[in-house]
Amino acid sequence: MKKNLFFLAVILLVPFTLYILSLETVVPIPPDENHGGLTKELQCFDCHGKNKEFPRKKEHPPKDLCFQCHKIEEE
Numbered sequence: 001m002k003k004n005l006f007f008l009a010v011i012l013l014v015p016f017t018l019y020i021l022s023l024e025t026v027v028p029i030p031p032d033e034n035h036g037g038l039t040k041e042l043q044c045f046d047c048h049g050k051n052k053e054f055p056r057k058k059e060h061p062p063k064d065l066c067f068q069c070h071k072i073e074e075e
């Protein structure tokens with residue numbers, strides 16, 4: 001019985017976490033020549049990685065799955 005409650009809590013936690021994340025105001029990926037045609041998150045690090053030209057701020061969320069939060073802006 002305890003196990004079932006635990007799984008129920010986990011199942012409820014997932015949409016709740018996603019909801020909280022969706023409340024954060026994320027800056028969209030600007031549709032300029034730097035960002036056109038980017039499809040792989042690894043490419044982001046060429047410019048936004050540590051010690052690169054345009055690193056992300058220290059307080060940037062630590063996750064590295066860029067497209068989970070940053071969407072390509074439609075023109």
Ligand code: HEC
Nearest residue numbers: 027028029030032034038040041043044046047054066070
């Ligand atoms: C060729 C270098 C380059 C690459 C590759 C690149 N960026 Fe950028 N990015 C920039 C520059 C330069 C700026 C700041 C100037 C601007 O706003 O256009 C910027 C700005 C941004 C901004 C907006 C920042 C703001 O304050 O408005 C986001 C979000 C962003 N990049 C995300 C990404 C993501 C996600 C990727 C990978 C898909 C990526 N970038 C790949 C150069 C790059």
Ligand code: HEC
Nearest residue numbers: 024025026027044048056057060061063064065066068069
């Ligand atoms: C968990 C969600 C999330 C993920 C994943 C994420 N970001 Fe962000 N990003 C944000 C938020 C929220 C902001 C706005 C922060 C602010 O206003 O200070 C932001 C801001 C930025 C900015 C603007 C400048 C700065 O440092 O605040 C750049 C550039 C950026 N992200 C690039 C990236 C790249 C590249 C990746 C993948 C390696 C990535 N982000 C992954 C949420 C995310």
